[in-house]
Amino acid sequence: MSTIVPLEDHLAADFYHYESLLPEEERKILLKARALMKDEIKPLVNDHWAKGEFPEELIEKFQGSGLAALAYESYGEHQPAVSHLLRGMLAMELARTDASVATFFGVHDGLAFYSIYSGGDQEQRDRWLPRMATMDKIGAFALTEPLGGSDVSGGMRTTARREGDTWVLNGAKRWIGNATFADYVVVWARDVDDNQVKGFVVEKGTPGFSPEKIEGKIALRIVENAEITLTDVRVPEANRLQNVHSFRDVAEILRATRSGVAWESLGLMTGAYELALDYAKKRMAFGRPIAKFQMVQDLLVKSLGNITASWGMLVQLARLQEAGIFRDEHSSLAKSFVTSRMREVVAWCREIFGGNGILLDYGIARFFADAEALYSYEGTREMNTLIVGKSITGQSAFV
Structure with missing residues (x-):
């Protein structure tokens, strides 16, 4: 060891x-x-x-x-x-x-x-x-659609039709981060000829490619999520990802990035805990810092327990990746478990702030709101639960 x-x-x-x-x-x-x-x-x-x-x-x-x-x-x-x-x-x-x-x-x-x-x-x-x-050019990833989230693998409506050495893309994508300013957007579409999902790099300024920023979000407000409309977007064959042949290849990408969201969730609850711990040491009530109150310490210790448990899971997950035995169910369990623990931690930490917890100036409100987005994207808790459930029982519960 x-x-x-x-x-x-x-x-x-x-x-x-x-x-x-x-x-x-x-x-x-x-x-x-x-x-x-x-x-x-x-x-x-x-x-x-x-x-x-x-x-x-x-x-x-x-x-x-x-x-x-x-x-x-x-x-x-x-x-x-x-x-x-x-x-x-x-x-x-x-x-x-x-x-x-x-x-x-x-x-x-x-x-x-x-x-x-x-x-x-x-x-x-x-x-x-x-x-x-070098980040001289910025990328985006367009998979989710207005009418397709967890079921996009089998219900993708964005289409790709080949005309000689050109592909014509039509459809819509939604919740696409970075899309309003990205230089390269990887767009996933279903080939009308073989019904398989393929990937295309659509470069900024391509005619028919129209991203519109989604307004009114209560979480991840700095992220420029967009709804993209694709109207007869013409992309050369040279921009079709040559090693992508079906949604199975897309799933391989999502397996790796899903574990990244679990790590981000660990970071979010870590930041919330640090804010709450610092606040508890400085905030005075009844003539003493609230860190001396038993119930405040209980919230802090429960938060630290969730964080420490998540650390352990993710460190071992990284070891599985290094060993080359990393599977879908491994990333799914991590994403489901860690985001659930994160949701608990940000709520407990916000509670420590009392009324100040809803003010942006104290920072904790931002963590509290952003947790909801991480809890939902890259596969909901329910969908990741079904992936793990299928692995451990051998029975698929997907509808």
């Missing part, structure tokens, strides 16, 4: 010193991300969350950081690619400051980048990924 050396500067929420499992060089990368989020990103968050707008300077903050494409050999700054454990901890670190920022980064670096990396041929990877690795 590896030796755990307690770190003096570990996070208060990392009660069992999981961060010490990282080798020194990888921990330096994590600390670099932590400093970036604290010094450059955090000051932007509350104002833009309140306005419901994406700060353009956010991309500039990430450019040059070397944090994008760390998972991919030949494209990131660090070769070979870093460990799955560090990738997870980086997702956690971003969400610890803000879930919207983590989602923006995850859509670009996870969903979009990985779609091209795994689904494209070498020419396509070399054409698009180097500029995505």
Whole structure:
């Protein structure tokens, strides 16, 4: 077994010193991300969350950081690619400051980048990924539809029709993060000839491609989610992902990114716990800090227990990924369990703030609201439960 050396500067929420499992060089990368989020990103968050707008300077903050494409050999700054454990901890670190920022980064670096990396041929990877690795170009991932979420695999309505060396796309997508400003949008559509799902990279400015920002969200307000209308969008065969042949290939991408959402959820509840712990030490009531009250300590300890349990699950999940025995049910259990624990933690932490907990100035309200989005996307609790249930019983309960 590896030796755990307690770190003096570990996070208060990392009660069992999981961060010490990282080798020194990888921990330096994590600390670099932590400093970036604290010094450059955090000051932007509350104002833009309140306005419901994406700060353009956010991309500039990430450019040059070397944090994008760390998972991919030949494209990131660090070769070979870093460990799955560090990738997870980086997702956690971003969400610890803000879930919207983590989602923006995850859509670009996870969903979009990985779609091209795994689904494209070498020419396509070399054409698009180097500029995505530096974040000079931003990606988006368009799968969900207005009338298709959990059932989109069998009910995809967006179509692709081939005309010579050109594909014509028609349909609509919804809840597509980054789509209002992305340079490359990976659009999934059903081929009308063979009824199989295929992937296409639609470049910014392509005629017939129309993204419209979704307004009125109560969560992830910094993320630019869009509803996309595709009207006779013509895409060259060279932009069809050559190694994608069916929805099975899409599911392979979602398996990896679903575990990323579990890590983000750990980050979100970690950030909420840190806010509540700090507040409890400073907030005075009846002449003493509320941290001295038994019921407040109970809420904090229950929160820490959920966080620590989630850490343990996700560290082992990363080990399964490294060993190459990572399956759909593994990521599904993690996503279902960790997001459920996150929902409990943000509620308990908001409770510690009392009336101040509904004010954006204290930060906890943002965590409380954003948790609802992470709880729902990348597969609802119910859908992930059915994936795990099928695995352990051998019986499918899908309708």
